Amino acid sequence: MAKFKFKHAVMSAGKSQELARVNFNYRIKNQPVLLVVPETDNRNGVGVISSRSGETLSAIAIKPGKMKDFLQERLADNLVKPVCILTDETQFFKKEDIFALKEMAVIEKDIPVIAYGLKRDFQANLFEGSAACLAVAEEIIEIETVCAFCNKKAILNMRFLNGKPVKEGEQVVIGDNEYRQVCHYHFLQEDLTLE
Numbered sequence: 001m002a003k004f005k006f007k008h009a010v011m012s013a014g015k016s017q018e019l020a021r022v023n024f025n026y027r028i029k030n031q032p033v034l035l036v037v038p039e040t041d042n043r044n045g046v047g048v049i050s051s052r053s054g055e056t057l058s059a060i061a062i063k064p065g066k067m068k069d070f071l072q073e074r075l076a077d078n079l080v081k082p083v084c085i086l087t088d089e090t091q092f093f094k095k096e097d098i099f100a101l102k103e104m105a106v107i108e109k110d111i112p113v114i115a116y117g118l119k120r121d122f123q124a125n126l127f128e129g130s131a132a133c134l135a136v137a138e139e140i141i142e143i144e145t146v147c148a149f150c151n152k153k154a155i156l157n158m159r160f161l162n163g164k165p166v167k168e169g170e171q172v173v174i175g176d177n178e179y180r181q182v183c184h185y186h187f188l189q190e191d192l193t194l195e
Contacts, residue, residue: 001110002105002106002107002109002110002111002112002113003106003112003113003137003138003139004101004102004106004112004113004115004133004136004137004138004139005112005113005114005115005137005138005139005140005141006090006115006117006130006133006134006137006139006140006141007114007115007116007141007142007143008116008117008118008119008130008133008140008141008142008143009118009119009142009143009144009145010118010119010145010154010155010156010157010181010182011118011157011179011180011181012052012145012148012179012180012181013143013144013145013154013181014051014052014053014143014145015088015116015117015143016049016050016051016052016055016088016116017051017052017053017055018116018143019035019049019051019057019086019088019114019116020049020051020055020057022084022086022114023035023057023086026083026084031083031084032080032081032082032083033082033083033084033085033086034060034074034082034084034085034086035049035057035058035059035060035086035087035088036059036060036061036062036067036070036085036086036087036088037049037059037060037061037062037087037088037089038061038062038063038064038089038090038092038093038097038129039061039062039063039064040064040089040092041088041089041092044056046061047059047060047061049088059088062093062097064092064093064094064097064129065094065096065097066097067093067094067096067097067098067100067101068096068097068100068104071100071101071104071105072104075104075105075108075109075111081109081111082111083111083112084111084112084113084114085101085105085111085112085113085114086113086114086115086116087101087113087114087115087116087117088116088117089116089117089118090115090116090117090129090130090133091117091118091119091121091127091128091129091130092117092127092129093128093129093132094128094129094132095128095129095131095132097129097132098115098129098132098133098135098136099132099136101113101115102136115133115137117129117130117133118130118157119134120156120157121157121171122156122157122158122159122166122167122169122171122179123167123168123171124156124187125171127171145181146181147181147182147183147185147186148180148181148182148186149180149182149183149186149192150183150185150186152183152185153183154181154182154183155182155183155184156181156182156183156184156187157179157180157181157182158179158180158181158182158186158187158192159178159179160178160179160180160192160194161178163193163194163195164192164193165189165190165192180194
């Protein structure tokens with residue numbers, strides 16, 4: 001039976017790089033893989049999976065809240081069935097999207113799903129999509145990296161504005177240079193600066 005796996009990490013830990021590696025392993029066997037991203041993530045263009053190490057893949061961009069409609073059309077019996085569905089930036093999907101992936105792909109069609117994304121936002125709160133992944137996943141795997149300010153394990157994301165930590169604001173601000181991965185100790189530090 002297929003499984004739903006949630007592979008989470010802080011920013012800059014290599015989530016998209018691992019997704020590209022998994023995709024490559026299926027592609028060299030000529031097995032069709034379905035790559036999807038929320039259209040919210042437009043950092044490198046809508047429908048683009050891009051790792052900091054340089055891999056770039058084209059994906060289908062889905063508006064959060066529309067996964068069920070997409071899957072009903074895409075997984076119709078007359079289309080080629082993918083051997084796996086890989087999602088990136090999964091935290092930006094809605095709960096209903098994650099449940100649709102689990103129920104329509106994994107349970108009904110026996111297609112494994114590997115969802116990659118952040119677990120928490122810059123205020124240490126769970127994203128809606130990530131919370132749903134934690135609820136439905138048979139496997140939860142953390143991709144580890146170290147703090148941007150020391151060598152302890154990074155477990156949180158810190159947002160910066162003008163080189164200073166920010167603790168308030170909208171949950172989603174798309175970007176790269178505004179964020180750093182940090183350990184809990186450095187997350188609590190108010191006097192950090194980016195050089």
